[in-house]
Amino acid sequence: MTTTVFRNALVVDGLGSEPVMADVHVAQDQILDVTEPGARASAREVDREIDLDGLVLAPGFIDMHSHSDLQILSDPQHLAKVSQGITTEVLGQDGLSYAPVDDASLALLKDQLRGWNGDPEGFDWNWRSVAQYLERLDGTVPVNTAYLVPHGNLRLMTMGAAERVASPNELDAMCALLRQCLAEGAVGLSAGLTYVPGMYADTDELVALNEVVAEAGGYFSPHHRNYGSAAIEAYQECFEIAERSGVALHLAHAHLSFEVNRGRLPELLHLMDDAVKKGVDFSFDSYPYLAGMTTLVSQLPGWAQTGGTEEVLRRLKDPTERARIIEALDVTGSDGHQGLTVDWSTVFVAGVPGAPELHSIVGSDLATVAGRADRKPAEFCLDVLIATALGAPCVIFMGFEEHVRELMRHPAHTVGSDGILVGDKPHPRSWGTFPRMLQVYVREEGVLTLAECVRHMTSSAADRIGLSDRGRVVPGAKADLVVFDQWAVSTPATYEDPRQQATGISHVMVNGEFVLERGTITGLRTGRVLTRNIGPRVRGRHEPKELGHDR
Numbered sequence: 232m233t234t235t236v237f238r239n240a241l242v243v244d245g246l247g248s249e250p251v252m253a254d255v256h257v258a259q260d261q262i263l264d265v266t267e268p269g270a271r272a273s274a275r276e277v278d279r280e281i282d283l284d285g286l287v288l289a290p291g292f293i294d295m296h297s298h299s300d301l302q303i304l305s306d307p308q309h310l311a312k313v314s315q316g317i318t319t320e321v322l323g324q325d326g327l328s329y330a331p332v333d334d335a336s337l338a339l340l341k342d343q344l345r346g347w348n349g350d351p352e353g354f355d356w357n358w359r360s361v362a363q364y365l366e367r368l369d370g371t372v373p374v375n376t377a378y379l380v381p382h383g384n385l386r387l388m389t390m391g392a393a394e395r396v397a398s399p400n401e402l403d404a405m406c407a408l409l410r411q412c413l414a415e416g417a418v419g420l421s422a423g424l425t426y427v428p429g430m431y432a433d434t435d436e437l438v439a440l441n442e443v444v445a446e447a448g449g450y451f452s453p454h455h456r457n458y459g460s461a462a463i464e465a466y467q468e469c470f471e472i473a474e475r476s477g478v479a480l481h482l483a484h485a486h487l488s489f490e491v492n493r494g495r496l497p498e499l500l501h502l503m504d505d506a507v508k509k510g511v512d513f514s515f516d517s518y519p520y521l522a523g524m525t526t527l528v529s530q531l532p533g534w535a536q537t538g539g540t541e542e543v544l545r546r547l548k549d550p551t552e553r554a555r556i557i558e559a560l561d562v563t564g565s566d567g568h569q570g571l572t573v574d575w576s577t578v579f580v581a582g583v584p585g586a587p588e589l590h591s592i593v594g595s596d597l598a599t600v601a602g603r604a605d606r607k608p609a610e611f612c613l614d615v616l617i618a619t620a621l622g623a624p625c626v627i628f629m630g631f632e633e634h635v636r637e638l639m640r641h642p643a644h645t646v647g648s649d650g651i652l653v654g655d656k657p658h659p660r661s662w663g664t665f666p667r668m669l670q671v672y673v674r675e676e677g678v679l680t681l682a683e684c685v686r687h688m689t690s691s692a693a694d695r696i697g698l699s700d701r702g703r704v705v706p707g708a709k710a711d712l713v714v715f716d717q718w719a720v721s722t723p724a725t726y727e728d729p730r731q732q733a734t735g736i737s738h739v740m741v742n743g744e745f746v747l748e749r750g751t752i753t754g755l756r757t758g759r760v761l762t763r764n765i766g767p768r769v770r771g772r773h774e775p776k777e778l779g780h781d782r
Contacts, residue, residue, distance in 0.1 A: 234258045235279045235743075237714070239268050240288035245689035245703040247682050255288055257710045260743035264706050281738070283714060289685045290702045291318025291711035291739060292665045293692035295516040296452075296483055296647025298347050300328050303372045305351040308752050311652055313373050314732040315665040315722075316713035318741045319693075319701065319761060321647075323379035324483060325454040326423030329356075330364035330378075331412055336387035342540045343427075345584065346526030346624040349653040362415035369760040373746040375711065377696050377761045379421040379452055380412040382440065383429045392537055396433045402440075409443050416762045418696050419449035421483070424456040424465070425567065426529060427536045434468055441476035448763055450479040450512075450695060458629075459489045459569025463498050470506045473513070480506075481695055482515035484523070484649045485638060488629040489571060496634045503643065514695045516647035517638050519667050521630035522726070524581060524651050524658035527623040528616055530568045532559040540621055547613045557609040575601065575608035579626040579726070582654030586618040593655040594727065624654040626726065636678050639668075645692040659729040663722030666733040670721040681717060697763030714738035 237255045242265060254270055256263040294312065297320035303309055312320060322328065327344060329337065337359075341350055358364045361378065368376050385405040390397060397405065409420065420440060423429040441451050451473065455465040466482070473480035487496050507513050528536060528543065535546050535556050546552040559565040560573050575598035583589040592600040592615070601611035615623050638644060646668060650661030660667075665688060672678040679687070693702030700709050713736060720735030732750075739747035744757040 233743075234263065234277050235281065236277050237288055238280055238282045239285060240283040240714070241285050241717075242704055243287055243289040243682055243685045244705060245290035245685055246705075247686040249682060250287070252285070255704060255712075257712075257740070257743055260710050262704060262706055262708045262710050265704060286737065287681070287715050287717050288704065289713050289715070290689040290704055290708075291713050291741065292316045292646070292688045293318070293696070293702060294320045294648050294650070294664070295481070295645045295692050295695070296324050296649045297322055298324060298649065298651050301348040301351060301354070302652040303374075303376070304367065305349075305354055306652075307372055307756060308754065309373050310732060310752055311650065311662045311730070313739055313747050313752060314736060315662070316715060316733075316736050316739055317374055317665060318711035318713070318739065319375040319377065321377045321379060321418075321696065323381050323417070324421050324452070325426065326381045326383040326421050326429040327426060328381045328384065330358060330361045331380075331384055331388060331408065332359055333388055336384065339387060339392065339539055340384070342621070345622040346528070346582075347651050347653070349584075360415065361412040361417055365416050365760045368758070370758070371756055372758040373756050374741055374758040375701075375761050376758060377418045378416065379419050380409055380417045382420060382422040382432065382437075383426065385409055385440070386428045386432070392428045392539075394428075394431050394534070394537055396431065397436050402436055406440060406443050409440055410447070413444065413447040413449055416760060417449070418761075418763055419481075420444045420451050422451070422453040424453060425458075425569070426454070427533060430456070430533050430566070434472060437472050438475045441472055441478040445476055445478040448697065448765070450481050451476075452481045452483045454483045457569050458486065459571040460491060460564065461570055462487055462492050463495065463502070466499060466502055470502060470511060473506065473511045474509060479512035479695070480514075484647060485515040485517050486630055487634050488523075488631065489569065491571065493631060496637055500637070500641070503641065507643070514643045514645055514691065515638075516645045516692075517635065518647060518649050518660045518664050519635060519639065519672060520658070520660050520664075521632060521635065522626050522628040522658065523630075524624060524626045524649070524660075526621070527578075527580070527612065527625045528621040530560070530565060530573060530578070530625075531556055532565045532567055536567065543621060544617060547617050553613060556613065557607075560609045560612070573609070575612070577628040578612075579628075580615065581624040581626050581656050581658070582622075583615065583619050584622040585620060586615075589615060589618055590655070624651060624657070626658050636672070639672060639678060639687070644687050645695065646688045656726070657729050659722070659724035659726055659731075662729055662731055663724035663733065666720050666722040666736065669715070669717065674717065674720075696761065697765040698761055699765050701761070710740055710743040712738070712740040
């Protein structure tokens, strides 16, 4: 039995307990024991001892909202995530990913998701089912992964990109496919209700699908319909779906942003706490930044995004349809932009794939670059989309610091990077989310204590996924661990220079093996596909928790 002992660690157990000095004994892929400093190891022989001299040892961090679906395979060193101390990522987010697929839906999704995930040259798309995709991941990547079934994929495989609600027969087919995907190892269902084709689903469709998820003990993670003009109403729909279906609800990248929602956070907090009092099993994730990142094409009105790349490009070039799109963006509001007109000074181009002649605009806002060209920003935006064949990603500033801080204090809070790893200048959250939590919101600002913050990033997330043996430093738990200096951990990643490795994080262990050692990637690929090891949730068996704030 191979054993490693971490001596003189400041153990933050992930469960919210006060930090304590201890030795942590790891045997194979499990934590064997947590003892007083200097105690003998339980195993007969210790292969390796590491004196941490008071550095923090905590459970590896769990990224509850990740867009690493392709990049984790095409760039298996995965420095952006490993260097943050992340040991598990939840993939399949926002209702759109790459399994399950057939040939037709894969072709559509590769185009639609280039701005999120790229389209690596020569990449081997050797899967179609969820089971095959998970097999491709298992043991070939450096961190653990869990997978949500994307609602958009179910629609594409059952009814194409049809702009309507599903028929009874189509809904039955989607439910059957979802049931199969969950049996193959997915932990729940995601939805992207501002993206094509998910935006065409009605509430009843989502309730029916989530009844299947609830039966399997999984959870529902929606990118809800509107983060702008009707944000509160969109959150209300999510809680309604959970109440009617009995599914556990986990809100994806929960925030309340855009000027129209300034000061309305108490309304959202009331919805959250009221839902829990009604018995909804509820959690959410957020990221510690004021900007989001997505694809530029997703800001167009939904009707303009349908039909595949060639059809969308045709619309952008057609004078009549182009004028109609611009009117939505600038005058009436675009459902792709959360029902609002676009403030182009807040939209920054993050990449221009296939259009090197536009490289100079990367990192600049569209109001500024359009002004330099003596163009209207909306016109310039559409030209960028044409030049990049819809592949341009963007960063949009729309958040409020006071909202970000108050949400992360909520006990149902977990952390998700929402990290997009492609683009010339991706959002710094892809490289800096977890160290930023520790640097800014624990050490510098005291919004959370160290123990509280680590709990949000570890056991709270593990419990939502259904992993009773992850996210905690206790005997018998899996040895997913991170070592960091609480006084030095930080992220140098910025919007101007985002691809910067975190500092102050020295060791990351995944399933008992070091994937980061002394701050350097080891190249080991010990990540496993994780499926629920907590039994199915029985509706009515969970007593509602009283949710105030941690502080």
